[in-house]
Amino acid sequence: MKIFSASKIREADETTISRQGITTGELMERAGTEVFLWLKKRFPDKETVFHVFCGKGNNGGDGLVVARLLHNDNYKVVVDIVEGTGNPSEDFTANFEKLEQNNLACNTNEAYEYKKHKIIFLDAIFGIGLNREVGAEAKEAIQRINNSAVKIISIDVPSGMFMDRKSDIAVHSDMVLTFQFTKLAFYLAGNCNFIKEIKILDIGLDKDFIANEPTQFFLTDRTEAHQRYRPVPAHAHKGTQGHALIIGGSYGKIGAVTLSSKAALKSGCGLVTAYIPKCGYTIVQTAFPEAMVLTGGEEHINTIAFDIEPKAIGIGMGLGQQPETQQAVLEFLKHQKTPMVIDADALNILSYNNEWLNMLPENTILTPHPKELERLMGSWEDDFEKMEKIRAFAKEHKIILVAKDAFTIVACNDRVHINSTGNAGLATGGSGDVLTGIITGLLAQSYSPADAAIFGVYLHGLAADIGVCETSKQAFTASDIINYLGAAYLKIEAEKAQK
Ligand SMILES: NC(=O)C1=CN([C@@H]2O[C@H](COP(=O)(O)OP(=O)(O)OC[C@H]3O[C@@H](n4cnc5c(N)ncnc54)[C@H](OP(=O)(O)O)[C@@H]3O)[C@@H](O)[C@H]2O)[C@H](O)CC1
Numbered sequence: 001m002k003i004f005s006a007s008k009i010r011e012a013d014e015t016t017i018s019r020q021g022i023t024t025g026e027l028m029e030r031a032g033t034e035v036f037l038w039l040k041k042r043f044p045d046k047e048t049v050f051h052v053f054c055g056k057g058n059n060g061g062d063g064l065v066v067a068r069l070l071h072n073d074n075y076k077v078v079v080d081i082v083e084g085t086g087n088p089s090e091d092f093t094a095n096f097e098k099l100e101q102n103n104l105a106c107n108t109n110e111a112y113e114y115k116k117h118k119i120i121f122l123d124a125i126f127g128i129g130l131n132r133e134v135g136a137e138a139k140e141a142i143q144r145i146n147n148s149a150v151k152i153i154s155i156d157v158p159s160g161m162f163m164d165r166k167s168d169i170a171v172h173s174d175m176v177l178t179f180q181f182t183k184l185a186f187y188l189a190g191n192c193n194f195i196k197e198i199k200i201l202d203i204g205l206d207k208d209f210i211a212n213e214p215t216q217f218f219l220t221d222r223t224e225a226h227q228r229y230r231p232v233p234a235h236a237h238k239g240t241q242g243h244a245l246i247i248g249g250s251y252g253k254i255g256a257v258t259l260s261s262k263a264a265l266k267s268g269c270g271l272v273t274a275y276i277p278k279c280g281y282t283i284v285q286t287a288f289p290e291a292m293v294l295t296g297g298e299e300h301i302n303t304i305a306f307d308i309e310p311k312a313i314g315i316g317m318g319l320g321q322q323p324e325t326q327q328a329v330l331e332f333l334k335h336q337k338t339p340m341v342i343d344a345d346a347l348n349i350l351s352y353n354n355e356w357l358n359m360l361p362e363n364t365i366l367t368p369h370p371k372e373l374e375r376l377m378g379s380w381e382d383d384f385e386k387m388e389k390i391r392a393f394a395k396e397h398k399i400i401l402v403a404k405d406a407f408t409i410v411a412c413n414d415r416v417h418i419n420s421t422g423n424a425g426l427a428t429g430g431s432g433d434v435l436t437g438i439i440t441g442l443l444a445q446s447y448s449p450a451d452a453a454i455f456g457v458y459l460h461g462l463a464a465d466i467g468v469c470e471t472s473k474q475a476f477t478a479s480d481i482i483n484y485l486g487a488a489y490l491k492i493e494a495e496k497a498q499k
């Protein structure tokens with residue numbers, strides 16, 4: 001799914017208004033109606049009290065439409081117009097007048113009994129139009145909302161959240177009902193406390209505009225994942241499903257390479273060879289009998305040489321950074337032409353030898369966690385700068401960068417893809433090793449590097465989303481990601497069959 005900036009969303013509005021021959025007020029009515037219908041379905045109990053906090057712009061206008069529709073549908077509605085939210089927009093004013101005509105007064109300080117009623121706070125103070133720091137009055141309203149113990153639903157965006165820069169104060173939403181497009185700011189690490197859940201409401205913006213307007217940002221949602229997924233061909237055998245080579249491990253860190261190798265095989269490739277130091281030989285052969293094993297070095301890898309022809313290589317998991325290992329990795333990378341995923345210590349070795357980055361084959365996949373990312377490309381001021389640096393770094397070095405985070409970002413071909421699956425259960429040792437294994441396994445199956453990275457990250461997160469429902473987040477381990485890969489594939493197959 002495309003992600004557009006606030007200015008592009010305004011263009012989409014204007015195009016829709018002119019092509020569909022409607023007014024801005026009619027578009028607002030449509031947006032408000034979608035919110036109303038969603039609320040009505042979710043909260044059928046007419047005793048529910050909706051307390052709507054409106055700013056004076058179009059986000060507030062949406063809030064007023066929703067308030068009127070709820071009121072006319074016999075819900076209990078309380079409306080507060082928040083001061084210090086700019087000059088009233090035309091459509092806000094029109095809807096404010098309609099509210100009076102419908103006998104719904106604002107700012108009445110009406111008391112409602114918290115015990116007796118189910119209270120929902122609707123947040124319509126600011127939307128995508130926030131363009132300066134929130135002033136005292138609006139801040140007070142945001143704090144009041146946040147300090148309440150009731151369910152908070154934001155219209156379009158959590159009020160106070162900037163679309164293009166770091167936000168200091170914003171509504172902490174249980175649910176954001178956002179119009180037509182999801183927003184980039186929702187996925188940034190610094191904003192993670194502001195949103196629990198996102199629901200995109202279709203408000204019928206112009207389809208041609210959406211299809212044709214370019215953007216650099218995409219959400220890897222179900223549809224995107226399905227487009228990149230490649231089912232196993234009916235005539236497949238282990239020779240056609242690709243051979244993955246996983247290079248890594250050192251004394252005390254053989255688990256990393258074992259997890260990675262297992263994940264590669266479970267992602268669907270035909271054969272996996274693990275290249276490890278001798279100290280791990282019995283461990284890998286015992287823990288993972290499906291793998292073939294090659295060795296180099298005693299307790300750490302000191303040379304990388306083999307006579308197999310893998311279709312993809314994953315390197316770095318548990319490798320260590322002994323001088324001999326560093327030398328072996330750099331020598332190895334110098335001659336590589338095979339599609340490759342570089343992780344963990346192999347990434348760190350590259351960061352100390354930055355000039356080597358440009359020698360990597362085009363579209364080599366790098367999978368850093370935040371610390372490794374910082375070592376690679378330097379630090380960043382805020383999430384927006386981080387995103388831009390990731391995009392520019394991938395472009396400059398002609399690589400694919402998989403920046404692991406709560407919402408993992410894949411930068412490739414001057415585009416940024418934000419993953420939509422995964423949960424806090426993935427914050428567990430070895431989950432990165434599993435991801436590298438999955439991506440390497442997909443590469444071995446002839447997925448393009450971009451598809452392997454984008455789909456691999458999605459699949460990894462989906463396995464965790466399915467898994468934690470049975471294990472809990474706390475008890476979820478990296479091995480569970482591997483165990484639930486099958487369920488993730490089955491879910492994707494079932495969703496595709498439903499279409
Ligand atoms: N396609 C859609 O998604 C549609 C969205 N709609 C809704 O419209 C809002 C955007 O509305 P807009 O009026 O542009 O902006 P806001 O409501 O977010 O903000 C209102 C104005 O507030 C002023 N402002 C900005 N920052 C501050 C601040 N810190 N303190 C006080 N005031 C501030 C600013 O006006 P100025 O003239 O003062 O600069 C804003 O314009 C969108 O989010 C949706 O909810 C449509 O209803 C339908 C289509």
Ligand SMILES: [K+]
Nearest residue numbers: 123126157159
């Ligand atoms: K809002």
